Amino acid sequence: MSAGDDNINLLPDDLRDQEAKLSSVKNGNVPVTFHIPQNPDRTVLAAAPKSPAADNLARPLGENKSGLPQVKSMAPAVQPKIKTPKLKKGPGFLSKLFARSAKKSSASVLPLVKPVGGDQPKDGHRAAEALAPSLASGEGNNVEPGQGQSYINAEMDVNLIPEGTYLLPNSKIFKSFIVPLIISLAIGALPYVGLMVYQGILKGQSERLAMELQQSETAAQQYKALEAEAAVLVDKVDAAKAIIDRHVYWTKVFGLLESLTISDVYYKNIAASENGRITLSATGTSYTAVAKQYLVFQQSNLIKNVTILGGSGDSTQGEISFNIILELFPDIFYSLAAD
Secondary structure, three states: OHHHHHHHOOHHHHHHHHHHHHOOOHHHOOOOOOOOOOOOOEEEOOOOOOOHHHEEEEOEEEEOOOEEEEEEEOOOOOOOOOOOOOOOOOHHHHHHHHHOOOOOOOOOOOEEEOOOOOOOOOOOOHHHHHHHHHHHOOOOOOOOOOOHHHHHHHOOEEOOOOOOOOOHHHHHHHHHHHHHHHHHHHHHHHHHHHHHHHHHHHHHHHHHHHHHHHHHHHHHHHHHHHHHHHHHHHHHHHHHHHHHHHHOOOOHHHHHHHHHHHHHHHHHEEEEEOOOOOEEEEEEEEEEHHHHHHHHHHHHOOOEEEEEEEEEEEOOOOEEEEEEEEEEEEEHHHHHOOO
């Protein structure tokens, strides 16, 4: 829309001169010269085009005590409502962002009057002059003197843009901005909050894993200490086992020799080694007894090998000395089990 289209003047042609005069004066206040018509006929307001000013000014004329023409009482008098403009504390938020100046017209809009029983005035200015004295004096319309001029000046503002069409209240503007802003912030904060929560979960899991790893290392060190102790114990057990396994059970050897020795042979000395070899120094009554003893040792299944050395002596005296070397099986030499 161009700048010329913003200024719309709906006044009749005969009132535009008065509008131009009022627009040239500051504040729109100009002295009004009232004209009292000479015709005493009563006049009533004619139906005027629908406009905010015409709806507020259209009312019947009557008479006052001075004989001047007044609005005729066609209906009960209604106290005129004087609009008091509300003072704003300051320009609105939207008006600061989008400044838009609305040109206001200071001309008054007055309805045409038609005299009763006469012709309609050709000049609208005369109708305004006929209506002005009653408004200025306030007689017959319950208007205080001096309020007519201010009422006319108050109703001279012509604004065809409905109030609140392009300027919204600050509360509504704030709601329209803050609510989407809060929703956007909430939507944007959800991933961040989710990442923070997930990071906290991962941090807790890593801390638990580190604690479990530390506990495992401590347990492993304890197990290593126990393993070292167990190894020492195993070595001790192995040594004891070796000692037990390689222990010569002389009681069993002596029992074996006693069972295999004949009555004509007796032993003077005995020596043994860990490999199962026994050396005996023996004495017999005769060479026959030595031969019999050799034969007994050789036929026994408990003796692996037998050797007789150095037989010497006098058989007449009944004493033959000789040495016997016996090699026993290890099971007999190192075990308690008896055949």
